[in-house]
Amino acid sequence: MPLDIRTYHDLTERDRSGLPEQIGAQRRRVAERLAGVHRVVGVMSGKGGVGKSYATAGLARALARRGQRVGVLDADLNGPTVARLLGAADGRLVVEADAVVPASGADGVRLVSMAQLLQAGQPLVFRGPAAETHVWREALEAAALREFLADVAWGMLDLLFVDLPPGIQRLRELADLLPAPPAVLAVTIPTPESEDAVRRALVAARDCGAPCLGVVENMTGGPFAGDAGSTLAREFGVPLLAHIPWHPGPDTWDALAARL
Amino acid sequence: MKFLCVECDQQMTFEERQLPGDGTLAAAFRCPRCGRVVAMLTNPMETQLVASLGVKIGGTTLPPEPLEMVRGMVATGRADAFVEAGPRAGVPGPAWSPEAVERLARVPGFVRGMVKKIYAEYAKDRGIGEITPAIMDRARGELGLEDM
Numbered sequence: 012m013p014l015d016i017r018t019y020h021d022l023t024e025r026d027r028s029g030l031p032e033q034i035g036a037q038r039r040r041v042a043e044r045l046a047g048v049h050r051v052v053g054v055m056s057g058k059g060g061v062g063k064s065y066a067t068a069g070l071a072r073a074l075a076r077r078g079q080r081v082g083v084l085d086a087d088l089n090g091p092t093v094a095r096l097l098g099a100a101d102g103r104l105v106v107e108a109d110a111v112v113p114a115s116g117a118d119g120v121r122l123v124s125m126a127q128l129l130q131a132g133q134p135l136v137f138r139g140p141a142a143e144t145h146v147w148r149e150a151l152e153a154a155a156l157r158e159f160l161a162d163v164a165w166g167m168l169d170l171l172f173v174d175l176p177p178g179i180q181r182l183r184e185l186a187d188l189l190p191a192p193p194a195v196l197a198v199t200i201p202t203p204e205s206e207d208a209v210r211r212a213l214v215a216a217r218d219c220g221a222p223c224l225g226v227v228e229n230m231t232g233g234p235f236a237g238d239a240g241s242t243l244a245r246e247f248g249v250p251l252l253a254h255i256p257w258h259p260g261p262d263t264w265d266a267l268a269a270r271l
Numbered sequence: 272m273k274f275l276c277v278e279c280d281q282q283m284t285f286e287e288r289q290l291p292g293d294g295t296l297a298a299a300f301r302c303p304r305c306g307r308v309v310a311m312l313t314n315p316m317e318t319q320l321v322a323s324l325g326v327k328i329g330g331t332t333l334p335p336e337p338l339e340m341v342r343g344m345v346a347t348g349r350a351d352a353f354v355e356a357g358p359r360a361g362v363p364g365p366a367w368s369p370e371a372v373e374r375l376a377r378v379p380g381f382v383r384g385m386v387k388k389i390y391a392e393y394a395k396d397r398g399i400g401e402i403t404p405a406i407m408d409r410a411r412g413e414l415g416l417e418d419m
Contacts, residue, residue: 014277022273024282030272033326103354111337111353133347138383140294140315147316150323154340157325162337 040161042190044110047167048082051193052224053185057212059177061200062229063087066255067174068096068117070196073264074271075118079169082113084159085124086185087176088152089135094124102127110164123163125155153184160188170271179215192220196252199239200230206239213247224271225252233257272328274309276302283309288329292377294318298328336385343385365394366401374404389414 045051054067067083075081085093094100097116104127105112113121125135137144137151165171173193175181186192195216199209209226216223226247228240231254244251253267274283283300286308291297294315301308313321321328325340336342342353367375371390378386393410394402 015280016275016277017280019273022275022282024284026273027285027330028272028326028328029330030326030328033330034324037325103352105356106337106353107356109337112356128341128345128348128352130347130349136346137344138346139319139344143316147319147323150320151340151344154323154325158338158341162335162339 037157037161038188038190041157041188044161044163044165045171045189048165048171049169051171051173051189053086053173053175053182053193053195053216053221054198055175055179055182055195055212055216056177056198056205057179057208057210057215058199058205059090061198061205061209062255063177063198064093064096064174066196066198066227066229067172068093068120069255069259069264070267070271071097071120071170071172072118073261073268074170075120076261076265077268080121080167081119082121082165082168082171083116083124084163084171084173085122085126086156086159086173086181088125088155090176091124091126091129093174094122094126097122100124100126104128107164110162112164121165121168123159149180152181153188156181156184157188179212182212182216182221183219186219186221192222194224195221196224197226197243197249199226199228199243201228201235201237201239203237203239205235206237206242209239209243210246213243217247223247223249225250227251227253227255227267229255231256272311274300274311276305276307278307279304281305285329288327290378296321296328336388339385342388343383365391365399368401368403370404371402371407374407 054063056063064087071081071083083093083097085091097120099114099116099122102114104114113123114127116122129135137148139147173185182195197209197213199205213223226240226244226249228251240251240254252270255263276283279302281302281304283302286299286301289297296313296318297310299308299310375383375387390402390407390410393414394406399406
């Protein structure tokens with residue numbers, strides 16, 4: 012005869028662990044820390060190597076030159092590059108009472124990146140059991156993202172860019188952690204292959220409620236053939252914000268910043 | 272996660288958490304009616320998964336340190352990535368006796384960084400120059416730490 016066992020929610024005695032409350036407190040900590048941030052924008056692409064970090068750095072600097080208070084959270088934990096692009100890869104992070112102070116990069120852009128925390132040339136390796144790392148590694152990366160949001164004194168910002176890695180998982184984690192889904196900026200190169208990958212990412216963004224500010228086509232006018240930027244913008248009903256040439260100057264980024 | 276004493280149809284209450292070593296997390300629960308105690312033991316992978324959520328079974332006893340998980344769990348991190356501000360700025364860290372280092376090495380990796388920081392700050396605040404197992408015991412008692 013089977014045992015008569017009640018469900019989890021039937022057991023309503025006070026639970027000292029309070030795990031749901033602990034998770035709730037984590038979410039509140041994120042919300043409180045970002046209370047002074049006017050807008051969070053995820054810079055995304057389904058494809059690697061299209062220049063997300065390059066575009067993030069160029070755009071962040073241009074906005075800062077226009078007088079905006081801008082931060083960059085490098086969420087590409089395994090391939091962090093934006094710190095170097097903003098000239099802040101080697102600085103130490105200052106720990107205050109309950110928060111870490113972001114580094115100040117080029118043009119005063121505030122920045123936190125895993126690149127600032129890792130030994131030179133070393134990959135991101137977590138302590139833990141060597142077997143079955145696929146089971147827990149993603150959860151640890153999500154926890155690192157949560158801490159970069161909740162434990163960094165971002166202060167008052169007009170805009171916080173989150174430089175996302177290729178793929179869509181980190182965007183979903185970001186949308187879960189924030190009080191409301193972030194806006195996204197999609198970066199592509201002209202090719203059909205990039206178009207296909209970015210399309211999938213834009214659908215994922217739409218599915219998680221993240222509004223798209225527009226598409227940026229990078230590396231236009233070089234060896235890559237195609238019109239991915241225009242096609243995607245038309246398909247998703249969003250503006251094509253810029254064609255970034257192979258060797259963009261400050262004017263290119265200034266023009267893009269003016270359109271945001 | 273909750274535990275039910277099936278015989279009494281009673282929700283069991285959290286009793287104690289231990290980190291006995293070998294990557295095991297042990298959480299004991301007692302039935303408030305019959306007094307029976309059961310312990311849940313997680314394997315290292317499960318322990319890691321719990322740690323990755325940033326929660327503590329049995330509840331939290333200390334406020335979280337900034338970037339607690341990143342500072343404690345990244346094996347390839349720079350030793351000098353962070354610099355303290357405020358009253359502890361510029362105060363040199365305490366030395367660790369070989370016995371204390373050995374004992375610290377037995378703490379599971381996912382909390383080792385945080386545990387080391389707690390002991391170091393305890394020593395700094397009290398002007399203690401070297402952390403020994405005796406100092407660790409004293410800190411545990413005074414700070415109410417479990418199995419650190």
